[in-house]
Amino acid sequence: MRLYAVLGVATDADADTIKKAYRKLALVLHPDKNGDPEKFKEVNEAYEVLRDPEKRSSYDRFGDESLKAGFQQQPPMPHGFPPDIFAHFFGQFGGPQSTPDIVHPLRVSLEDLYRGRQFKMCISRNVTCGDCKGSGCKGGQGHPCGICNGQGVHHHMRAVGPGIMQRMQSMCPACKGAGVLNVNKCGRCEGKKTVGDKQNVEVNVVPGTEDGHKFIFQGMADEQPSKATGSVVFVIQTTQHERFTRKGADLVLEKKLSLRQSLSGFRFSQKHVDGTSIVLENSSITRHKEAKVIKGAGMPHKDKPGMRGDLYVIFLVEYPKSLSKEQQAQLEIILPPEPLQPIEASARSVKMAPASVEEHAASCAQS
Known part of the structure; x- marks a missing residue:
């Protein structure tokens, strides 16, 4: 038969003989070895059928006709060989x-x-x-399926046009493609x-x-x-985490300050991720969202033993919601006076209502 002749083996050759014949021809005919691409493709197509017990049995029974009906060729690859065949030997296209x-x-x-x-x-x-x-199956062996003769597939004819019939192949419904029937089910x-x-x-x-x-x-x-x-x-x-966030090997801590602390300084302890406490202090003015860095107080580097990232502390100043007239008067005494801003005679007064940046963003998204 043609496919056996392509590989140069007898029709009763065992799987190992077919495999060795294919490997020998594939190494010689591969286009990368300056072989013949067409012959290489033909060898691969032959092995694709004969390596598979199901396809080989179908080919032995129906010859080249089975290739038209049941052989589903892989999408073309470089040099025209199916990927699973070459991967079977050389491991280049998965297992x-x-x-x-x-x-x-x-x-x-x-x-x-x-x-x-x-x-x-x-x-x-x-x-x-x-x-x-x-x-x-009990004993490790099942009974060959009598519907598909142990092939695991069922063949039938289907009309594909006026006077044109095509032989189709589908999974055997009796054994669900296994080729055997587990009449005596394994007890375990x-x-x-x-x-x-x-x-x-x-x-x-x-x-x-x-x-x-x-x-x-x-x-x-x-x-x-x-x-x-x-x-x-x-x-x-x-x-x-309730206090810290992580950015790579660095840690970030957002710390709230009162207006008084932001103006006159602060000194307090802060618990670190490692369980110890560190002292945070500053005697000068701290601006809202001002950041300070503590070198080497971040996360360990997984691939650099003994090395650590940094700890960034971002200070958030909390302003009082309101001040009494007496407090405002005291601030005017303490704080430097603001230069007078000239107001044009034609300027008109407007009312400013509370709002948020989030509301503005939502309004822009809807418009």
């Missing part, structure tokens, strides 16, 4: 289909990220049943092929770990027969 990754958020405090902490997590997952080896997994399992893992959050950092445990997701196992991923989510 077998994997089960989905399982992602868990791991909520941690800013203190945990500052000091570091180890979390013990329990992973609940499905693993391949050890009794039936993932077959779902009840034919589901997998059983529940729990496994403990440790997530080591080192000092300075960033928000959004991912801890990946490969091969720890749910198992499924004939599929690679995905990963379990824990993603760091930092809980909101």
Whole structure:
């Protein structure tokens, strides 16, 4: 038959012989090795059919006609070969289909990220049943499906135009593509092929770990027969701190000051993320939203042991809501006088009502 001749193997060649023949031809005919692109494409197409037991059986029964009906060619790639074939040997285009990754958020405090902490997590997952080896059948073997003759696919004819019939292929409804019937279901997994399992893992959050950092445990997701196992991923989510916010390796603290403190100075203690207290003081005037920096008082650098970011303190001056006439008079005595501003005779008085920047922004958005 043609495809066997392309690979230079007998029609009863086993899978290992077919694989070796393909590998030998692929290395010689690859266009990067100055081989023949057309012959390379033909070799890949032949192997794509003969490497798959289902497609090979269909080809043995129906010949080239089965290629028109059941062979679904991959989208063209560079040099005209299907990506999964070359990846099968050289690992350039990915591996077998994997089960989905399982992602868990791991909520941690800013203190945990500052000091570091180890979390013990329990992973609940499905693993391949050890009794039936993932077959779902007692004894590890099922009965060949009589509907599809163990092929896992069902063939039927469909009219695609006047007087034109096309042979179609679909998954066998009886065995759902497995090719076997698990008449005698495994007593442990009840034919589901997998059983529940729990496994403990440790997530080591080192000092300075960033928000959004991912801890990946490969091969720890749910198992499924004939599929690679995905990963379990824990993603760091930092809980909101009551005083500090984090900007990379720096910490930001917003500290409120009274008008008196902003004018005459202040001295008070402030609790740090590490649990110690630091003294914040200033004897001169502090403006509203003025920032000060304390070098080396920020978060640890995860990749630079012994190094720390900075702590920025932003002072927010709280003004009194009202002053009595006596207080206003005292301020006029204490504070330097303001120069008189000339007012034109034609100027008219207006009324100013309370407002907010947020209201103005909302009004502009609606207009």
